Amino acid sequence: MPRPGFYIGMTEEELIKGCKENKRQYQEALYRKYSRKIYGICLRYANSDMEAEDTMQEIFIKLFTKINQYKPGGSFEAWIKRVSINYAIEVYRKNKRLVFIDSYEGTYESSYDSSSIQKLSAEEITRLINQLPEGYRMVFNLFAVEGYTHKDIAELMGISEGTSKSQFSRAKGHLVKMLAEQLDIRKEDSNARA
Amino acid sequence: MPEHDMEDIFRKKLADFAPAHNDRWEQIASTLPTEKNKRKALWIWFAVAGACLILGIIGINLIQTDNLVDQATQNPTAQVDVMDKEPNVSASSNTEEAPINNQLEMTEPGEVTNAVEPETENPTLYFEPRNKGTLKTGSNSLKNEPGKKPIEPVPQQAENPHKPSKEFAEAKEVIDPTAPLERKEELVVEAPEEPENSESTIETPTQANESNPEPLPIAIGTQPNSQPNSQPQPHPHPWSFGIGAGAYQSLFIQKMPKNPGNTYIEKQGMVARNRDLREAMEQGGSAFSQSIWVDYKPFEHWSFSTGISMLQTTQNLAFNVQNVFDDSIRGPQHFPEGGSNAVGGQYIFVNDSILPGNTATASNKYFAREIPLYINYHHKLNDKISVQASVGMSYRWVRSASVYMADIDNIGIIRLDGPENYPGIRSTFQIQGGLGINYHFNEYFALQVMPSFSYSIQSNIRFTQYVQQYQHQWGLQLKLTRNLDF
Numbered sequence: 001m002p003r004p005g006f007y008i009g010m011t012e013e014e015l016i017k018g019c020k021e022n023k024r025q026y027q028e029a030l031y032r033k034y035s036r037k038i039y040g041i042c043l044r045y046a047n048s049d050m051e052a053e054d055t056m057q058e059i060f061i062k063l064f065t066k067i068n069q070y071k072p073g074g075s076f077e078a079w080i081k082r083v084s085i086n087y088a089i090e091v092y093r094k095n096k097r098l099v100f101i102d103s104y105e106g107t108y109e110s111s112y113d114s115s116s117i118q119k120l121s122a123e124e125i126t127r128l129i130n131q132l133p134e135g136y137r138m139v140f141n142l143f144a145v146e147g148y149t150h151k152d153i154a155e156l157m158g159i160s161e162g163t164s165k166s167q168f169s170r171a172k173g174h175l176v177k178m179l180a181e182q183l184d185i186r187k188e189d190s191n192a193r194a
Numbered sequence: 195m196p197e198h199d200m201e202d203i204f205r206k207k208l209a210d211f212a213p214a215h216n217d218r219w220e221q222i223a224s225t226l227p228t229e230k231n232k233r234k235a236l237w238i239w240f241a242v243a244g245a246c247l248i249l250g251i252i253g254i255n256l257i258q259t260d261n262l263v264d265q266a267t268q269n270p271t272a273q274v275d276v277m278d279k280e281p282n283v284s285a286s287s288n289t290e291e292a293p294i295n296n297q298l299e300m301t302e303p304g305e306v307t308n309a310v311e312p313e314t315e316n317p318t319l320y321f322e323p324r325n326k327g328t329l330k331t332g333s334n335s336l337k338n339e340p341g342k343k344p345i346e347p348v349p350q351q352a353e354n355p356h357k358p359s360k361e362f363a364e365a366k367e368v369i370d371p372t373a374p375l376e377r378k379e380e381l382v383v384e385a386p387e388e389p390e391n392s393e394s395t396i397e398t399p400t401q402a403n404e405s406n407p408e409p410l411p412i413a414i415g416t417q418p419n420s421q422p423n424s425q426p427q428p429h430p431h432p433w434s435f436g437i438g439a440g441a442y443q444s445l446f447i448q449k450m451p452k453n454p455g456n457t458y459i460e461k462q463g464m465v466a467r468n469r470d471l472r473e474a475m476e477q478g479g480s481a482f483s484q485s486i487w488v489d490y491k492p493f494e495h496w497s498f499s500t501g502i503s504m505l506q507t508t509q510n511l512a513f514n515v516q517n518v519f520d521d522s523i524r525g526p527q528h529f530p531e532g533g534s535n536a537v538g539g540q541y542i543f544v545n546d547s548i549l550p551g552n553t554a555t556a557s558n559k560y561f562a563r564e565i566p567l568y569i570n571y572h573h574k575l576n577d578k579i580s581v582q583a584s585v586g587m588s589y590r591w592v593r594s595a596s597v598y599m600a601d602i603d604n605i606g607i608i609r610l611d612g613p614e615n616y617p618g619i620r621s622t623f624q625i626q627g628g629l630g631i632n633y634h635f636n637e638y639f640a641l642q643v644m645p646s647f648s649y650s651i652q653s654n655i656r657f658t659q660y661v662q663q664y665q666h667q668w669g670l671q672l673k674l675t676r677n678l679d680f
Binding site: 027028065144145 | 199200201203204205207208210211212213214215216218219221222223225226227
């Protein structure tokens with residue numbers, strides 16, 4: 001087991017080289033360095049913490065077995081992130097039935113206070129996203145968080161571009177509604193404390 | 195508020211989101227192949243290839259040396275007789291003394307030949323060149339000199355007649371190999387003129403030679419070759435170049451993954467269902483190949499072949515949706531007409547495109563390259579026709595794959611460029627072989643027709659949690675070869 005902070009001071013090239021040579025110490029160092037970020041990605045796509053950890057585990061196995069495909073020059077972190085997102089989606093698609101809800105009946109709340117959103121932590125935002133229905137969550141994550149275009153999402157998920165747009169719009173509405181509820185709860189809590 | 199505010203805030207906040215989690219390193223490490231295992235696996239393949247090569251070389255050498263062994267065993271007494279009479283012939287053959295060799299260069303081969311008279315009826319003997327002088331030296335050294343103890347004959351050494359004997363070791367002590375230059379010169383001149391030296395055992399052949407003027411058929415310095423035609427002859431055109439094509443029937447075997455991993459253990463039922471589903475769908479397929487070959491024929495009967503093949507395999511799949519999978523039908527989707535290069539292998543084999551109530555069909559096309567290595571045995575039936583048996587291995591890797599499946603408008607294609615886009619696709623080793631006929635048009639051109647088989651010892655599609663697919667095939671391959679002049 002590498003000592004804590006083994007990778008600190010080590011260049012990324014050294015870390016990658018060690019992993020390509022299948023050296024366990026370097027693989028563990030890579031895991032320690034990136035596992036929390038990858039877990040954060042997985043959390044957005046999984047239904048539970050346990051499922052996110054399972055996905056993260058599989059992603060690392062995939063990363064270590066495919067690391068020879070990484071071409072030096074590009075950002076390693078971006079590569080890891082892309083692999084993670086792709087795999088998270090792959091697992092999601094293999095294990096779930098992707099059901100797009102076209103009959104969302106909630107009210108679309110178009111106005112929200114951006115300063116209130118700023119107060120939310122990343123964990124709270126993740127929890128909010130996790131509460132979205134599965135189809136919405138996928139499209140919202142890919143578009144709003146990962147930065148994919150609707151065209152990319154349509155290809156990725158085998159849906160039309162229009163479907164992607166409408167799913168995102170509904171996801172956003174759903175999220176705003178949940179956000180308002182969240183902020184109301186906070187407000188009530190602070191009033192109660194006052 | 196700008197429209198994209200929410201996305202921007204989310205993106206920024208989540209960019210560095212790194213929550214704590216349970217440590218999974220132990221589970222990951224236990225699943226990863228160890229460096230040792232990886233090396234071991236690699237060595238297994240190298241060992242197999244090496245063993246095949248060594249066996250081939252040994253086989254060729256055995257055939258080549260069989261005739262020499264036969265010749266050696268045909269006249270075993272010739273050497274023994276000589277050794278019995280002339281202990282120094284065999285004993286000196288191991289002598290590496292430079293002065294002796296220098297002396298030998300001064301002697302004439304004819305002199306040496308005449309100095310020996312084997313009494314066998316078939317005095318086919320073989321001496322190394324240095325024995326010419328050794329014989330002289332021995333003859334010189336063994337002349338009856340007053341005060342010198344006569345040397346006893348060397349006992350017969352059946353195992354290795356060239357092994358230095360104890361007697362020879364003693365003789366070497368008596369004979370100073372560094373001294374006899376002057377004496378040798380005397381002897382070369384004197385030996386034929388002094389028949390009285392015939393009392394010496396070593397001089398007896400010289401004496402006998404005088405009564406037998408016929409030159410003896412002793413090959414000195416050359417290997418006896420009483421049966422030149424029985425040795426394997428090098429092929430007049432050892433190198434040849436060829437082009438080939440083949441058509442095959444493919445068979446795809448679906449198996450459960452050997453190591454489904456510890457994450458999805460609870461989903462074994464799903465894995466089994468997936469395997470069963472693929473088996474139910476499997477319709478076999480066809481394959482075509484184009485190849486370039488290089489053959490090397492070190493001997494008349496044996497050759498080695500290698501080259502590169504481009505292989506296109508089609509796998510057909512069909513099943514009745516209603517009966518097999520109707521509980522898990524997912525809504526039909528749409529793939530672009532020009533093909534969708536699925537990002538990160540986002541490809542669901544069945545669920546994407548199956549319309550309930552229909553017989554669904556799909557086909558996969560794999561475009562692979564292959565490097566074969568064959569050992570071939572040839573047997574010529576007549577001037578025009580020869581038969582050939584081949585066995586070997588090949589390494590195959592998939593360059594791209596296309597998946598044709600009916601989608602909502604029946605025109606969908608998924609095109610996966612590169613194995614990285616095809617989840618689970620793997621390179622494989624195959625055992626291959628065949629038995630064919632060669633028709634030789636003339637000295638240079640030949641056409642080969644060979645029924646062949648290929649048995650995959652690794653799965654070409656290998657999902658950790660889902661399925662492993664083995665591809666075997668048999669068919670017919672044609673090959674046109676042209677012998678090269680070097």
